[in-house]
Amino acid sequence: MPYADIIVTLxxxxxxxxxxxxxxxxxxxxxxxxxNVRIGKYMRxxxxxxxxxxxxxxxxxxxxxxxxxxxxxxxxxxxxADGNGTPPGLPNTE
Amino acid sequence: xxxxVIVFPGSNCDQDAYHAFRDNLKQPVELIWHQETxxxxxxxxxxxxxxxxxxxxxxxxxxxxxxxxRSVEKFARSGKLVLGICNGFQVLCEAGLLPGALVRNAGLKxxxxxxNLRVENAETALTAHCRVGQxxxxxxxxxxxxxxxDEESYEQLSRNRQVLFRYGEADGRITLxxxxxxxxxxxxxxxxxxxxxxxxxxxxxxxxxxxxxxxxGRLLLSSLIESVINGARTGA
Numbered sequence: 032m033p034y035a036d037i038i039v040t041l042x043x044x045x046x047x048x049x050x051x052x053x054x055x056x057x058x059x060x061x062x063x064x065x066x067n068v069r070i071g072k073y074m075r076x077x078x079x080x081x082x083x084x085x086x087x088x089x090x091x092x093x094x095x096x097x098x099x100x101x102x103x104x105x106x107x108x109x110x111x112a113d114g115n116g117t118p119p120g121l122p123n124t125e
Numbered sequence: 126x127x128x129x130v131i132v133f134p135g136s137n138c139d140q141d142a143y144h145a146f147r148d149n150l151k152q153p154v155e156l157i158w159h160q161e162t163x164x165x166x167x168x169x170x171x172x173x174x175x176x177x178x179x180x181x182x183x184x185x186x187x188x189x190x191x192x193x194x195r196s197v198e199k200f201a202r203s204g205k206l207v208l209g210i211c212n213g214f215q216v217l218c219e220a221g222l223l224p225g226a227l228v229r230n231a232g233l234k235x236x237x238x239x240x241n242l243r244v245e246n247a248e249t250a251l252t253a254h255c256r257v258g259q260x261x262x263x264x265x266x267x268x269x270x271x272x273x274x275d276e277e278s279y280e281q282l283s284r285n286r287q288v289l290f291r292y293g294e295a296d297g298r299i300t301l302x303x304x305x306x307x308x309x310x311x312x313x314x315x316x317x318x319x320x321x322x323x324x325x326x327x328x329x330x331x332x333x334x335x336x337x338x339x340x341x342g343r344l345l346l347s348s349l350i351e352s353v354i355n356g357a358r359t360g361a
Contacts, residue, residue: 041228045273046307048233095190098183098219100226101273 040071129167138174172213185215214324225274231307
């Protein structure tokens with residue numbers, strides 16, 4: 032079954048108060064290399080087989096899953112694996 | 126004159142609004158469930174505070190698609206008066222009826238206390254009973270009240286005097302310290318371009334009787350009521 036992994040993040044221009052607090056906590060634990068932390072949302076959506084999944088997922092992001100005023104999103108559709116498996120982690124890190 | 130208060134699952138200031146309009150401002154009020162599609166002939170729609178749909182995804186994001194919201198959008202686009210308080214403000218932003226968005230308080234804490242609001246524009250249906258520079262004492266209670274918008278919207282808000290309230294000191298000075306949530310430019314409440322849709326994080330409905338701490342919110346609710354009555358009289 033195809034599935035989409037969706038990451039929604041606050042726009043870089045906005046203060047991410049949660050990220051800032053986590054960054055400070057990490058710094059206080061001695062991880063001095065932590066320059067910035069941004070916290071976002073990860074969603075996995077299982078989908079029925081279909082032709083225009085890309086377009087539909089993009090539309091879902093634009094209409095509901097992200098707010099374009101404050102957020103950016105990124106998604107990947109996977110067709111070749113089982114959507115119940117372990118999340119692959121952040122896209123773009125592979 | 127009839128007021129409609131929309132009730133979403135998770136609204137928790139709907140009864141406060143109901144009480145304020147019915148008992149303190151002596152107006153007929155009707156609670157309208159989110160699954161309804163008919164606004165039942167009300168003249169003023171109030172989207173109350175609370176945590177509609179548990180604030181899941183984003184505050185107001187799910188409520189914005191509730192069946193009643195199609196009617197509210199039509200109502201607003203026809204020029205009729207809509208007031209969103211706290212979560213209601215968040216819903217109106219999500220619905221695109223007001224510019225910008227509300228994000229997590231800069232201090233991350235849920236802040237529940239009285240604030241001083243400086244009135245920035247007293248020529249609107251919501252603020253007609255106030256004067257510019259007047260300081261209102263009204264409570265806030267929110268975790269996601271930090272108002273943000275893009276530069277273009279901000280310029281438009283400023284140019285058209287759509288910012289109605291800013292957080293300030295008791296003497297009306299606008300300071301960093303008086304900003305409870307990190308809102309851009311201390312913005313606490315705004316109007317749309319037509320000045321018929323209003324959103325504010327503070328709760329005027331919780332400030333309509335001295336016994337409970339402040340009656341300053343009455344100035345705003347009574348302004349709206351008078352505006353509806355005058356509008357009906359002039360056929361506007």
